[in-house]
Amino acid sequence: MRNREFLGQHELMVMLAVLRLGRQAYGVPIAAEIAQKTGREMLQGSVYAILERLESKGLVTSRMGEATPQRGGRAKRYFALTAEGSRQVRETQRALEALWQGAPKTAGAKS
Amino acid sequence: MAGCSQDCRGEVVNCRSAPRAATWLLERLGSGSRFEPLIGDLVEQFEAGRSRLWYWRQALGSLLGHTIRALRTHAFSFVTAVVAGCVLTSLWQLGCSLVFHSVYVNLAEIKQHPWTLGALLRFVGMQANMASEYALCFISAWLVIRVHRAHQRAVLAAFVVALIARSVPTVESVSVVTQVILMTLRVACILVAGLWVIQRRCLASIERRTRFVAILWSAQNFITCLLFASCRVGELSYRRSEFYLSMYAAAAGIGLYLALLLWRDISSLGTTRVA
Numbered sequence: 001m002r003n004r005e006f007l008g009q010h011e012l013m014v015m016l017a018v019l020r021l022g023r024q025a026y027g028v029p030i031a032a033e034i035a036q037k038t039g040r041e042m043l044q045g046s047v048y049a050i051l052e053r054l055e056s057k058g059l060v061t062s063r064m065g066e067a068t069p070q071r072g073g074r075a076k077r078y079f080a081l082t083a084e085g086s087r088q089v090r091e092t093q094r095a096l097e098a099l100w101q102g103a104p105k106t107a108g109a110k111s
Numbered sequence: 112m113a114g115c116s117q118d119c120r121g122e123v124v125n126c127r128s129a130p131r132a133a134t135w136l137l138e139r140l141g142s143g144s145r146f147e148p149l150i151g152d153l154v155e156q157f158e159a160g161r162s163r164l165w166y167w168r169q170a171l172g173s174l175l176g177h178t179i180r181a182l183r184t185h186a187f188s189f190v191t192a193v194v195a196g197c198v199l200t201s202l203w204q205l206g207c208s209l210v211f212h213s214v215y216v217n218l219a220e221i222k223q224h225p226w227t228l229g230a231l232l233r234f235v236g237m238q239a240n241m242a243s244e245y246a247l248c249f250i251s252a253w254l255v256i257r258v259h260r261a262h263q264r265a266v267l268a269a270f271v272v273a274l275i276a277r278s279v280p281t282v283e284s285v286s287v288v289t290q291v292i293l294m295t296l297r298v299a300c301i302l303v304a305g306l307w308v309i310q311r312r313c314l315a316s317i318e319r320r321t322r323f324v325a326i327l328w329s330a331q332n333f334i335t336c337l338l339f340a341s342c343r344v345g346e347l348s349y350r351r352s353e354f355y356l357s358m359y360a361a362a363a364g365i366g367l368y369l370a371l372l373l374w375r376d377i378s379s380l381g382t383t384r385v386a
Contacts, residue, residue, distance in 0.1 A: 027152035044156075045173025048149050049180060067151075070158050072129065074151030 007092045013038065014050045015089050018060060018079050026065065026076040051079055059085035129157045133170040139306065140174055140264045149173060178269075181262035189266055192259035196251045196270045203247045211240040248300035253308050267305040271298050 007015065017033040018025040027044055030051075035041045054060045065076035081089070137150050157166050182189050214236035221230045252267065259266040275294060 027148060028155055031152075043172045043176065044149055044152050044169050045176050048145075048173075049176060052145070064148075068155075070155050071151035072134075072154040074147050074154065076151060077148035 006095065007088055010042070010046075010050055011054060012089070012092055014047060015054065015059065015081060015085060018051075018081055019086070019089065023078070023080070025079045030079070054085065055079075058082060059088060127157075129154045130163050130166050130170075133167050136174060137170050140177075140268060146173075178262075178265045181265045182269075185259065185261045188259045188261070189269070192255045192266045193270050193273050195258055196255040197273055199251050199254055200247060200274065203243070203251075207240060207243050207247075211236055211243075214240065244297070245300060248297055249304040252301045252305035256305055256308055263309045264306075267302065267309070270305075271301055274298065274301070 013034050014030060017030045017037075020033060021029050027047055031042055031044055031047050034047075051060060051062070055062055059082055060079050061082055062077050062079050065078050067073050067075040134150060134154075137146050137153075153166055153169050157163075214233050221233060251270070255266055255270045256263045275298065
């Protein structure tokens with residue numbers, strides 16, 4: 001097996017949110033998507049820190065969008081997964097599903 | 112949109128503004144343009160009804176995270192910069208205490224012989240000591256920023272915190288109020304000098320406002336010197352209230368300058384108007 005670096009939990013959550021949002025993926029909806037689906041509110045700054053880390057790894061790309069008055073005249077920064085990013089998400093999904101298969105139900109888990 | 116009022120045509124014309132100080136902190140202490148989309152996101156959510164407390168929590172949390180990440184990724188140069196700044200400050204102060212020690216010994220002599228060459232030289236020495244203090248603030252801030260260029264504002268903040276922490280044990284030895292005032296002045300000095308160096312990138316162009324503050328500050332020092340000299344020459348008792356008044360004037364000058372900077376930087380944010 002070749003040596004791989006799997007995505008961390010937060011990285012995976014952010015990448016999945018970007019994947020779900022498509023072309024509308026910028027800071028606010030990404031954080032909102034994560035909060036809505038997982039019930040965990042991330043700091044906006046942490047979302048950007050993760051996205052910048054992913055960008056430096058070549059897993060996401062970003063482009064500057066339009067500035068609006070609602071944002072105090074500041075531009076949005078849109079993110080999108082790269083081909084390598086999409087591949088790593090699928091790979092992580094496969095790995096997690098393989099691990100889940102045949103795993104006994106944990107104590108206290110709802111049936 | 113929460114917090115907004117509507118005019119007769121039903122258009123939103125006046126929205127509450129996001130906490131200016133928090134935005135200013137993000138702009139100043141964050142890593143420049145990289146923080147712009149983040150600030151935009153926070154403003155957008157604030158306009159959508161988030162509370163001021165939420166805004167502050169996001170801003171401070173983001174800055175803290177940014178500083179910690181900067182520390183982790185550039186730990187060596189970060190620590191080197193802070194240590195270099197502290198060592199320079201200590202050596203400088205030690206040198207000054209040795210050089211200028213004789214100036215402050217037996218000040219009563221000046222009262223008895225105010226117009227002698229020795230007394231005048233001692234006045235000059237006092238002024239040189241004060242000037243060296245300001246030079247120290249400037250040079251130490253410059254050194255710290257030069258050593259760690261990756262996150263200049265973060266390392267400047269860390270240096271200031273280190274200086275404050277270092278001075279805490281000495282608070283007991285002299286009057287607490289005096290120590291606090293001196294430390295506040297030094298910290299403000301370093302912050303102003305450091306932010307100015309970061310903003311200007313070099314010493315070539317000095318903006319008009321900074322020139323004005325420098326002149327004001329020099330004038331304040333001159334008045335302090337004059338006050339001190341008149342007390343000695345006129346054989347008046349040197350009162351503490353005058354000393355504190357002078358110190359407060361200096362602190363107020365720096366505070367005014369920071370307020371002006373703050374006002375200029377955030378006035379563009381102002382009240383958001385949405386047509």
